[in-house]
Amino acid sequence: MMQVQDEVTSKHEPQTARGLAIKIEGLSKFYGNARGVIDLDLTVAEGEVFGFLGPNGAGKTTTIRLITDLIRPTKGRASIFGLDCQRDSVAIKRLIGYLPGELALWGNLTGAETLQYLGNLRGGVDVKFVESLAQRLDLDLRKKFRSYSKGNKQKVGIIQAVMHRPRLLILDEPTSGLDPLNQQEFYAIMREAQAGGASVFLSSHIFEEVERTCQRVAIIREGRLVRVASIHEIISEKAHRLEFSFSQPVPASEFSNLPGVTSAEAQGNNLTVMVQGSVAPVVQTAARHPLVNLVTHEPNLEEAFLQYYQRSEEAK
C-alpha cells in the first residue's frame, strides 16, 4: 500500500552535514586495464543545479554509477550530504532520486504498478502527487511498461525519480525521447524541485538544456575532469566573433594588438575580429572608422564545449 511520504521520510531522514550535496575526492574507477574515470574532484552545493558534460564514453555514466553505489571505486571516495556513498549507501538512497541513462523496468507491470512498487521500496509516496505528475506529463498509467513508447517509458522514469521529493536528483539524459512540450513540463518540474530546496546533478548532451537550467558545469574528457566552472565563466572564455563592414578598407593590424583579440582578418571592406573578454576596446577602435554595419555572434555553451574539445585534441 502506498503511504503518504511525509509520515515516512521524516522518520528516516538522517542528520546530514549542510552545505554540500555531492563531494567527490580523487575518485577513480578502472575496469581491469580499461579506463573508467581518473582522479575526479568535484563538489555540488546544496540547492545547486549542476551540469555534467562530456562526449560518449568520457565517463559521465561511470561517475553517476559510482556515486549511486552501483559500482565501486578503485580509489578515492564520494559523499552525498556528508554521507559516504558506500558506507552509508542505504541512508543516501533515502535522499536521492535517480533516473538512469538507459531505463530498464519490468515490462509486465503497468506504469501505476511500477511507480507503486518503487514507491513502496522508498517507504511510501504521495499518490496524489504521483497522479498529478502523470497528468502533467500526459502519461496513461494503466498501460503495461512494455507497451509504452520510448518517450512514455522516460516519463515513468522521471516520475519515479521525483515522486518522493528527493533532496538530490541524479539525472542521466533526462529529456531523452521527450517531445518539446513534455521537455518544457520536465523543466518546470525540475524548477519546482529546486525551488523546494532540491539539488540536481544533470548529465546531458543537450547544451541548451544545461545552459538554461544549470548554474555550474563540469566537463569530462577521457575519464578526467577538464573544467569545472559556472556557465557564465565558461561562455565568457569563448571568443566573441565581431564582423564589421566599413565604407573603405581598414587595416587588420590596427585591431590585432588590442586587449583580448585573438585574431583579426580583413577582406576588402570587411573585417572579422575574435575577442575574448570585453569587446569595448575593439568597438571603440572600429568607431574611429566609417562603420556601415556590425554583426556580433554571442558565444554559447555548445561553442565553448566544442572549442574546449578542439583545444584538447590539438594538444594531444
Add this chain to the structure above:
Amino acid sequence: MLQNIWLKTIRDNWKAIMGWGVGLGLIIGLNLIAYAAQYPTAADRLKAAQALAPLLQSFRFLLGEPVDVSTPGGFLTWRIVGIMPVLLGIWAALSVTGSTRGEEESGTADLLVTTPHSRANVLLQKWLGYSLSLLAILLLAWLITYVSGLVANADVGSVASLLTMLNIGLLAWFWGGLALLAAQFVRSRAGAAAIAIGLMLFTYLLNNIAGSLDSTRWLVYASPFFYTSINKPLVPGSSVDPLAFSVAPLLALVCLGLAVALYQRRDSGSTVQLGTGRPQTAPLAAINWRERLLDNLFVKSLRDVRLGLFCWGLGLALYCGYVAGLANLLLPVIKSMLGSSNSPLSRFAGQVLTGNDLVAVSLFSFLPLLLAGYALTQVAGWAGEEESGRLEVTLTTPQSRPQVILARFGVIALTSTLIAVVAGLGILIGAAVGGTDLDGGKIVAGVVSLVPFILVVAAAGFALAAWLQRPGAAVAFIGVLVIVSYFLELLAPALKWPTFVQGLSIFHQYGSPARTGFDASGFSILTVAAVVLLASAVVGFQRRDIAKLGACREGEPHWWLPLLLQAAC
C-alpha cells in the same frame, strides 16, 4: 555470416548447434555403448529382450509401443528414439520463437522489416536459418551415433541411423512451425514457446497412453508422434512408410504458411487481433494503488514467480500422483524383472520389494534432478534481473544489497518448499487412489530433504552470479555441475571410484531418504553447504559492480538442456 538474415540466424544458433548436436549424439551413442558392453553377444541380447518384455509392456505409456530390443537398433528405438523429438522439439520451439517473437520483443525486428525485404522474406529467411541449424544438429548427432556404433561393435547402419535422424528432425521441425504460428497470437516469446511445448508434451503422452488402451486407441491419430512412430528405421527388417514420413513436414509447412500470412497482416510487435482491435484499458479510477504483492522486494519476487510456481507445482503433483498411483500395478512386473535377470537396472535400483521402494526408485531418484532444473530457472531469472538493468533502479531505492539478494533467495526457499510439499501430497494422494502401500515417514523424509538440495543448487548459482563478471554465465556453470554431480553419483559405484569422490556429489548427499529414512548427516551437509554458499553470494553481491549488459537474452536455448533432460529421463 552477416550477409543475410538466414546466415545471421545460423550464426546466432551456432552454440546451440554444437551443444544440441553433440549432446543428442552423446545421449544416443552412450546408450549404444552401454548396451553393447552389457550384452556383447546375440545370445545375451536375446535373453535381455525376453527379460525386458514385461517392462516394455508396462512402460508403454511413457516409452511408446514395444519393439524387439534384441538388436542395438531395436534397443535404441525403444530406449531413446521415441523421446528424441520431444528433446529436439524443445530446442525448436525456443529457437524459432527466439528469432521471431524474441526479436519483436527486443525491438530488433522493427529494424529488420524496415530494410528492403518483405515481411514474408524476413520470416522465410529466419525459417531457413532455423531449418539449416536443425539439419546441422541432426547431422552432428548422426555422425556421433554412427561412430559410437562402430566403436562399440554395435553397428546400427549409416542409412538406417540417418533415416532415424530425419524422422526425429521432421517432427521437431513441425514443433518449430507450431511455435512460429503460436508467436503470431501471443506477445511474449516465452508464451509462444510454452504453447508449443505444452501441446508437444500433451500429444506425446496422448499417443503413448491412448495407444496402450483399446478403447482410446483412435485418439492417437490426433498426435503427430503417432505418425513418426510408424517408421522405425533402426529396427532390422522394418520398412519405411513414406506417407507417415510426410505428415510432420506437411504440418510444418501448413504452420509456416499460416504464420507468414498472419505476420504480413498484423502489426509488427503486436499480435493477430481476434476481436474488434480496440485497445481494452481499464478506467483511470480503476488503478489499484493498494496492490499487496508490490509491497516489498519479497512479495514482488513472489509475484514474479507465481505462474512458474503454479506450473511446476501442478505438473509435479500430477506426475508424482500418476506414478505413485501406478506403482501398485507395476510392482509385480518390476519385482519379477529384477529377480529374473542380471540387468544393470538391479545394480542401480537395488531391491524393489514394496510399493514404497518402487516410488523411491522411480520418483525420488529423479525428483532432485528435476528440481535442480527449477533452481536453475530461478538463478537465470536473478541473473537476468541484473543483466537487463532492472536491478539498477531497485538498488537506488533505500534497500541494502543483502536485503535485495536475501529477499529473492527467500522466495526460492519458500517456493521450493511449496513445490516439494505439493509433490509429496501428489504422491500420497496418488498412492491412496491407486492402493499403493507407502511408508509415510520415509516419503516425508524424501520430500523434506529435497528442500536443502534445491537450495544448495540455487545458492551455488547465486554465489557464482555474484562473483562472475557476467552473472548469466552462472546458469551454464551450475547446469554442468549438476549434470556432472548426477552422473558421478550414478556411475561412481559401477566404476568403483573411492567413496569420497562419490561423496562430492550433491545427489549422494541427498541419498535415498524415501527408501532408507531421514539421513541427518546428508541433510546437515546440504543445509550447511547452502548456508555457506548463500553467505558467499551475499558477500560477493555486496562487493560487486552491478553489471549492465543491455537486453537480457532470456530463455536462450541452453546447450546443457538436452543433457539435463536426458539425465531426467
